[in-house]
Amino acid sequence: MVTKDEVEKVVKSVVDEKFIKSIGVDDKGNVTVTLARDTPDIDNVLIKLHSEIGKLEGVGLITINREREEKTGEGENVQLTEELILEKLKEVIDPEIGIDVVNLGLIYDLQIRPDNTVYVKMTMTTPGCPLTMWILRAVEDKILEIPGVKDAEIELTFDPPWSPDMISPEYKKKLGLY
Known part of the structure; x- marks a missing residue:
């Protein structure tokens, strides 16, 4: 089973630590990484992160998120379909x-x-x-x-x-x- 330390090491080798908001690994080996909205070259970072994390032994589903801007009151009355x-x-x-x-x-x-x-x-x-x-x-x-x-x-x-x-x-x- 992959550990958080192993994932953290890989993530830090790909992206500067100041852009890493969180790293999580659950008991099934599913990995979740959240990066800052302003992470430079985000497309290449996403591809490289997914590839490098995928090489680790015991990795399940890989989810890489970007930090969200908080929306307040925007479109609260809109009916989504x-x-x-x-x-x-x-x-x-x-x-x-x-x-x-x-x-x-x-x-x-x-x-x-x-x-x-x-x-x-x-x-x-x-x-x-x-x-x-x-x-x-x-x-x-x-x-x-x-x-x-x-x-x-x-x-x-x-x-x-x-x-x-x-x-x-x-x-x-x-x-x-x-």
């Missing part, structure tokens, strides 16, 4: 394919919790997608742009694996898959 969130997520385009994450069929589950935290379970087109961290961050950022959203939780899964069958009918026609 799945449709509203999915429309916003259509702004996240997979740069390699040129189709948004919704029409690609990458969004498996979306829930709006009573405290207005939005939970998304999603996948990538391949487990080795080099843009995984970028796409996950873009999904989180788009959700957090919606007035009334308190927080976003993004879970990455590869079960079931993505296939072209998951592309929306409209985009299957555009791609000539029908």
Whole structure:
């Protein structure tokens, strides 16, 4: 089982200690790291952290968060709906394919919790997608742009694996898959 000390050592080798807000390791080896909002070169840091932590023995799920700006009173009367969130997520385009994450069929589950935290379970087109961290961050950022959203939780899964069958009918026609 991975220890907090092992994870801490790896995290500090990747990012300056002043940008580390918290590091947690639970009894299943799941790792949670929270970084400061102003962490420089955040995209590369996220990718490198995920890669380096993943090399440790006994690591479960790896979650890397960025510190949130506290929203006060913003959008408290806004009615969040799945449709509203999915429309916003259509702004996240997979740069390699040129189709948004919704029409690609990458969004498996979306829930709006009573405290207005939005939970998304999603996948990538391949487990080795080099843009995984970028796409996950873009999904989180788009959700957090919606007035009334308190927080976003993004879970990455590869079960079931993505296939072209998951592309929306409209985009299957555009791609000539029908």
